[in-house]
Amino acid sequence: MNILVTGGAGFIGSHLCDYLISKGEYVSVIDDLSTGFFENIVHLQGDPRFQYINDTILNKDRMDSLIQQCDVIIHLAAAVGVKYVIENPLSSIETNICGTEIALKLANRYKKKILIASTSEVYGKHMHAPLKEDDNLIYGPPSTMRWSYAASKLIDEFTALAYHRTKKLKVAIFRCFNTIGPRQTGLYGMVVPRFIQQALRDEPITVFGDGRQTRTFTYFGDVVEAIYRLMKCEEALGKIINIGGTEEISISELAERIKSIAGSKSEIIYVPYEQVYGKDFEDMMRRVPSSEKLNSLIGFVPQTPLDTILEKTVEYFSSET
Numbered sequence: 001m002n003i004l005v006t007g008g009a010g011f012i013g014s015h016l017c018d019y020l021i022s023k024g025e026y027v028s029v030i031d032d033l034s035t036g037f038f039e040n041i042v043h044l045q046g047d048p049r050f051q052y053i054n055d056t057i058l059n060k061d062r063m064d065s066l067i068q069q070c071d072v073i074i075h076l077a078a079a080v081g082v083k084y085v086i087e088n089p090l091s092s093i094e095t096n097i098c099g100t101e102i103a104l105k106l107a108n109r110y111k112k113k114i115l116i117a118s119t120s121e122v123y124g125k126h127m128h129a130p131l132k133e134d135d136n137l138i139y140g141p142p143s144t145m146r147w148s149y150a151a152s153k154l155i156d157e158f159t160a161l162a163y164h165r166t167k168k169l170k171v172a173i174f175r176c177f178n179t180i181g182p183r184q185t186g187l188y189g190m191v192v193p194r195f196i197q198q199a200l201r202d203e204p205i206t207v208f209g210d211g212r213q214t215r216t217f218t219y220f221g222d223v224v225e226a227i228y229r230l231m232k233c234e235e236a237l238g239k240i241i242n243i244g245g246t247e248e249i250s251i252s253e254l255a256e257r258i259k260s261i262a263g264s265k266s267e268i269i270y271v272p273y274e275q276v277y278g279k280d281f282e283d284m285m286r287r288v289p290s291s292e293k294l295n296s297l298i299g300f301v302p303q304t305p306l307d308t309i310l311e312k313t314v315e316y317f318s319s320e321t
């Protein structure tokens with residue numbers, strides 16, 4: 001199969017490309033390196049089953065020819081990271097909404113199956129767990145730019161479902177929860193690479209807020225396997241599906257674990273949100289997925305234990321420094 005991966009030079013995208021190539025698939029990547037890195041895919045260059053196009057997904061002509069040539073699109077290209085979205089609100093909204101609209105319109109024109117990456121951010125400010133795909137969504141006001149990320153991905157979900165309902169387009173949407181592992185950068189705010197790099201340098205580990213907010217973390221290897229299986233699953237079409245780990249941990253406990261795994265002398269410090277993100281910021285205090293739907297569709301749920309994921313990721317960053 002010939003698979004077009006938008007955003008294939010990013011953290012999840014590049015691992016997905018490795019996985020697809022290992023399965024014997026042909027892969028084309030379009031990525032403008034706005035948040036991805038060429039180094040993530042450099043090892044695939046020269047493989048006859050791989051091609052990389054350095055361009056934006058907003059280039060309709062380029063997207064037209066790529067989508068015409070492929071069998072399936074896995075659309076990952078998007079603005080990523082809370083820090084990135086807050087610092088670049090306009091371009092983030094444009095990439096997320098217009099980019100996905102272009103991908104869907106062309107997928108429909110050439111009748112190609114398309115998988116759309118969404119995010120657990122879409123759930124907003126829930127305190128209950130686990131989060132199910134048909135839960136209500138709770139956001140703050142538009143003056144709090146963080147929610148533009150959730151709202152823009154939500155528009156993507158609506159548009160994808162509307163194409164499915166009105167045009168019978170083969171589309172599935174997956175909501176990724178916090179995914180971690182090698183190649184993830186801390187530049188856009190992601191907590192695990194930031195904590196690991198701080199720990200390895202014996203610098204203060206910066207917990208934002210009081211550290212009682214919780215997350216679950218998923219290993220990239222589990223995520224790419226789930227995406228691949230969903231791509232092959234006809235029953236996933238027209239559905240929204242969570243992909244996420246199940247081990248809930250507070251951010252202050254995460255800091256302790258990383259410090260211990262890295263054998264670090266770092267101090268753990270607490271930094272007010274306002275100091276990091278300015279006045280108009282709200283965090284999500286809890287985020288735990290239900291994996292029921294994923295399991296019922298593909299008989300697989302992300303299982304790699306958090307300590308194993310952290311150990312592997314610390315090992316990767318140690319060898320990088």
Ligand code: UDP
Nearest residue numbers: 082189190191192194206207208213251283
């Ligand atoms: N966080 C933190 N220190 C950091 C980066 C992030 O305490 O240096 C917190 C952040 O406030 C959030 C959690 O870690 O509560 C996860 O943040 P991330 O940006 O990785 O993902 P999010 O789940 O917020 O999209």
